[in-house]
Amino acid sequence: MNKSIIITLSVMCLGLVVQAQNPRYISADEAIEIAVKNNSNVKMSDLDSKVANANYHQTDAVFLPQITVGYTALSTNNPLNAFGFLLQQESVTAMDFDPAKLNNPGARQNYGTQIEAKLPLLNMDMIYARKGAKANEEAYKYKAERTKEYIEFEVRKAYTQLQMSYQAHSILQKSLQDVKQIHQSVTNFYNQGLIQKSDVLNAQVQVNTIESALAKAESNIYNASDGLRLLMGFEADGDVFTTDSLSQKIELPQDRDLSALRSDIMALNKAVDATNMMVKSSKMAFLPRINAFGSYSLNDSKAFKFGNDSYLVGINLSWTIFSGNQSRSKMKSAQFQHHKMQEELDLHIKKEQLELDKTKRDLNDSQIEIDKQKASVEQADEALRILSNRHREGLVSTTDLLMAQAQLSQQQLLLAQAIMSYNITKAYLDFLSKVK
Structure with a gap:
């Protein structure tokens, strides 16, 4: 019987956190505000969003020109190139048509400065690729928003668990006081020769057990605070936190439905749109492309001299009739990716709806558990009061009294556990039904 009491108290105390030295008070809202700014997962999701934005702006090349500037120094004795240098430099004379000079021009130099520009006019595949990049950027923005919402839930969960730890510490302290009083009373009875020494030893075992649990709780508080x-x-190495006292966050009756505007669902919808744009882009690759181009050059026979100029402008129409089946296979791949993403969206909605329905039932179960545990605490408290009175009169054994005290502590801890479970479930329900 004594072993049963010890095991019961050990299970109750496992993983519980108590108040440590030099605590710092923090509210749930303050913890959430700090986490949304500093949490590493939030920062990484924001960086993913910025990467997607940078990828989108890479497609600005669909409309903006590309301009390059170059400087080239050439030397040749090739007859054709040598005469071409003279033409570019606009320095051809009648003597340059001498067959001997044409065939053996000697070394000639040309120093050219060139500015080239390319301007897209009509590239339908790139236009749809740009739309796909935009949808992908928006998807990452929604993912970043959902990450913040998830961190908010995790902080509320961790905060509630820390509240439970302090509540459990308070219960264990009160239990220790009660057991010490029982131990003192039993010791007095033993000194008067009214009971056996085994009763004193049983009471001392209870005291030792609770003191051991409190010692573990003193260490565990650092783990809980480090998690928060x-x-x-x-x-991780810093002052521990204290919290508001644990109390039930009443859930007012209201409809909680899965919204299509929830950030993670919106992110998947945007991802579907992005793959759809890539399908259209791959189809548009079969159409011709129209681009404008131009160049302006300066040529001289001496280095860092900028002599005669010339320009070249034009419009290019290109049409890839057959690309070795590459374009067709790329289109098929894009279509499969689109279908896969649509299936992923449908499956995600179904799973989240099931999770939402389950959480609603869990919240209702938690309320029932709280009501039952409140009644159990009242009954256990009354039973302990009655047995305490009877024990003082010598009508019940010390073991019965210790069991009644352990039962009260256990029911109080179970009530605190039920309240914690309710608050976490409510926070999770808020997370599942959250709409920005």
């Missing part, structure tokens, strides 16, 4: 600090983006 990690979510908030702080260093």
Whole structure:
């Protein structure tokens, strides 16, 4: 029987956190505000969004010109190129048509400065690729928003668990006081020769067990605080946190439906749009492209001299009739990716709807558990009061009294556990039904 009491208290105390030295108070809203700014996952999701934005702006080349500037120094004794240099430099004379000079021009130099420009006019495949990049950018923005919402839920969960730890610490402290009083009472009875020494030993075992649990709780508080600090983006080594007292966050009756405007669903919708744009882009690759181009050059026979100028402008129409089946296969791949993304969206909606329905039921179950545990705590408290009175009169054994005290502590811890579970479930329901 004594072993049963010890095991019961050990299970109750496992993983519980108590108040440590030099605590710092923090509210749930403050913790969330800090986490949204400093959490590493939030920062990485913001960076992903910025990468997507940079990728989108790469497609500005669909409309903007490309301009390059170059400087070239050439030397040749090739007759054709040598005469071409003279033409570019506009320095041809009648003597240059001498067959001997034409055949053996000797070394000639040309120093040219060239500015080239290319301007897209009509590239339908790139236009749709740009639309796809825009949809992808928006998808990452929604993902970043959902990451912040998830971190908010995780912080509320961690905060509630820390509240539970302090509540459990308070319960265990009160339990220790009660057991010490029982131990003192039993010791007095033993000194009067009214009970056996085994009763004193049983009471001392209870005291030792609770003191051991409190010692573990003193160490565990650092682990709980470090977990919250990690979510908030702080260093692990720092002051522990204290919280508001644990209390039930009442859920008012209201409809909680899965919204198509939820950020993760919107992100998947944008991803579907992006793959759809890539399908259209691959189809548009079968159409001709129209681009304008131009160049302006300066040529001279001496280095860093800028003599005669010339320009070249034009419009190019190109049409790839057959690309070795590459364009066709690329279109098929884009179509399969689009179908896959659509299936992923449909499956995600179904799973999230099931999760939402389950969480609603869990919240209702948690409320029932709280009501039952409140009644159990009242009954256990009354039972302990009655047995305490009877024990003082010598009508019940010390073991029965210790069991009643352990039962009260257990029911109080179970009530606190039920409240914690309710608050976490409510926070999770808020997360599942959240709409920005």
